[in-house]
Amino acid sequence: MNRQKQLEKLQTTKEFDICIIGGGATGAGIALDAVLRGLSVALIDKNDFAGQTSSKSTKLIHGGVRYLEQAVKKLDWEQYKMVRKALREREILLQNAPHLSSPLALLTPCFNFFEGIYYTIGMKMYEWISGSQNIAKSKWLSKKEALSLIPELKAKRLNSGVLYYDGQLDDARYCLAIIQTAEANGAAVLNHAEAIKFGKNEDNGRLKSLTIKDSMSNEELKINAKVFINATGPFADSIRTLASSKLKPRIKVSRGAHVVLPREVMKGDTAILVPKTDDGRVIFMIPWQDQVLIGTTDEADELSETPQLEEYEKTYLLAYVNRYFEKSVTPDQVKSGFAGLRPLLQAQLQTAMNSDTKSLVRDHEVEIDRRTKLVSIMGGKWTTYRLMAKDTLDTIYTEILKKEVVKCTSEHQMLHGGENYQFEDWQRLTHEYGISTWTAQHLMKKYGSNAQKVLQLTQNQEDLKQLLHPNHPFIKAEVLYVVQEEMATTLDDVLERRLGLKLRDTEASKSVEGFVAEILKENT
Ligand SMILES: Cc1cc2nc3c(=O)[nH]c(=O)nc-3n(C[C@H](O)[C@H](O)[C@H](O)COP(=O)(O)OP(=O)(O)OC[C@H]3O[C@@H](n4cnc5c(N)ncnc54)[C@H](O)[C@@H]3O)c2cc1C
Incomplete structure (x- = not known):
């Protein structure tokens, strides 16, 4: 991909079918799905592709064992369906970029007999829901077996362990691979280009153009499109108000931080799931290339373009490492750390008077502003990026283009670098x-x-x-x-x-x- 060529494509195309604002996992997924359905596509990002949340995740491809626990405890059918869908997506993500993703074995350490039974039943259920998409069988492990997988664990407290499987991805490069594949199929994609102003039809107020500012040259450029999609994750409200000042905020951000430790802390290939911290969170300790990734935290935060790992978060995460590992880890061993913002939809929010909200699945939502026709896709998680793209485009066909839905084919689309890939x-x-x-x-x-x-x-x-x-x-x-x-x-x-x-x-x-x-x- 060449930036100059992308700029030329944007300059010379009279009108795109769709223009996507935001090149994180969500925007990238929409761009690919749309070009595969035969639409002409422009995608721009203020920063870099995956420059925000999509490169700061825990890098897990998962249905979420914790969501399943909540679904069972609260008898929440919607939550259960979401876990099932995410588990199906897990297989697709693993298949479509085998170089950037892989199955991951995770061990839940148990400190008494009852925890062992509880988590074995839970993981069996997780496995059962994934059906034919299951990676490998979960199983209860004796203390000795658990320690043979992760010898660094504190032996004294350990009673047993439960082993289960999920997936892991290189999030920043996975996002790039989706964008590269979209570009190879015709999309015009530009990083470091900020959406700054919409142009509207005078008669009906519908969006017709977007002015972007190229931060490399400081030049402005106008993109015309039939449909504009807001896929800016935590920043979704700023684009919604750029289109219509009447729209009320929908997004709340929650920050999550990670620390990165050297591999000597945990040498094997099995990760650890701490299923319940004192404050009810989940923490993962994951072998990650030549390092170990520890995270994450989860707390309300202000919107920021540069969230950083804070000292108190480092202390908090290391305290858990030291609770589980025999050999104490000190702050000077920390190699790096990062924080990201989850784009969460505000629960029970009163929908703005002039917007029409289509709730498609519970943890993400496609909203079409009735007057401007701005399409905002909000919420979701990395694992479900493809599903979010599909829902967004299906909605656009029926609600805006008023055309028969062209079938989504991204499920079978190998991503850039995945074609003819042989690790050997x-x-x-x-x-x-x-x-x-x-x-x-x-x-x-x-x-x-x-x-x-x-x-x-x-x-x-x-x-x-x-x-x-x-x-x-x-x-x-x-x-x-x-x-x-x-x-x-x-x-x-x-x-x-x-x-x-x-x-x-x-x-x-x-x-x-x-x-x-x-x-x-x-x-x-
Ligand atoms: C700590 C943490 C851990 C997580 N772990 C996992 C996990 O293990 N597995 C999982 O499935 N999910 C995980 N998630 C969730 C997942 O990372 C996010 O749901 C996903 O990355 C959101 O992608 P997005 O494209 O919607 O947003 P983003 O990646 O934030 O992309 C939005 C893009 O919009 C751009 N933008 C903003 N304003 C403008 C503008 N005016 N003009 C142009 N562009 C603009 C930004 O630069 C940005 O690149 C985690 C999230 C966090 C925070």
Whole structure:
């Protein structure tokens, strides 16, 4: 993807069928679904693709064992259906980008016999709901078996464990892969372009154009479209009021923070689910590439574009690590940390007088503003991004375009880098390019079947095979590749999202900024 070419597409297209504001998981999913249905699509993001919540998640593809517990306790049929749908989506996400996602084994440590029974029944139910989409059978484990999977656990308190399975994804790159696939199918996509003003039809007040500001050039550009979709997650209310000042707020944000620890803290491949903290939350401790990811918190917050991990959150999360692990972890072992904002729909909110709300499934909602026809998709979670896109487009066909719904086909669409992906190709790469197993496997998992394209850049420049940082498998060629091929235009685009080094190891990331800045200067 080339930014200049995307700009040209936006400048030369007279009118798009749809224009999507927001390039997180939700907007990306809509863009892909729409081009596959034959619609012409523009997608813009103020920051970078996945620059906000979609790169700050716990990186789980899940139905949510906690949601299931709530559904059973409250006999909530809607919640149950949502878990079932998310479990079906879990299989689709795993299938469509095998390089960026994988099954994950999770252990729930139990401290007495009754907890063991309770969680075994719960996980069996979770497994039963997923039906043929189940990853592997859950099972009760003795103390000895639990410790053989996670020897770092505190043995003294442990009674037994319950093992179950969910999925894990590289969220920032998964979002990028969806956008790359949409672009390859015809969408015009632009990052660092903010929606600043709508143009309306004078006679009926319906939106007809959007002015965007390209923050790379500071130039403005007008996009005409039949339908405008607001997929700005936590920022949805700002676009709703940009379209119509009469609309009342619908979104509440809840912050969630994570800390990142070195892999020596937990060496195996099994994650831990702490099913109930003292304040009723769930915490995961997850093997995550060469690190361990701990999170998350959950509390009301103000809207911000730069939420950061706070000191009290670090203390809170480490206290749980130390409750479960034999060897104490200290704050100086923290490699990195990050926080994100969940876009939650305000419960029981009085729908604004002039908006027509279509509640399609419980945890996300498609709203069409009656006068301006702005379509806002709000709520949801990463796992259900494809479902949210489908619901949004089905609604647009029936409510705005007044046409027969064109069938959604995204379920079977392999994402960029997933075509012809064979993880074992890492062996060939080590022989052909003389790189280490560590780097070759890393490249396969980041770029899938495009890993070879990264290495082709080293053919005339042997020094690009060098490690970017000695503690990490990234090579210098990756920086050039993501700048030339993946529309990375700022330090954070490269280090936080395309490579992901900044979220794993802040110090290491800082130390390579100079090199990245040079590549950016020469190539943008
Ligand atoms: C801590 C945490 C952990 C989570 N863990 C999980 C998990 O493990 N599994 C799971 O399934 N879900 C998880 N979620 C939920 C999931 O991450 C979110 O539901 C999802 O990422 C939201 O995506 P989105 O596209 O709606 O929003 P975002 O990713 O925030 O995207 C919105 C985009 O809109 C852009 N934008 C805003 N204003 C403008 C403007 N004026 N012009 C142009 N663009 C604009 C922003 O720059 C942003 O990129 C988690 C959420 C959090 C916060």
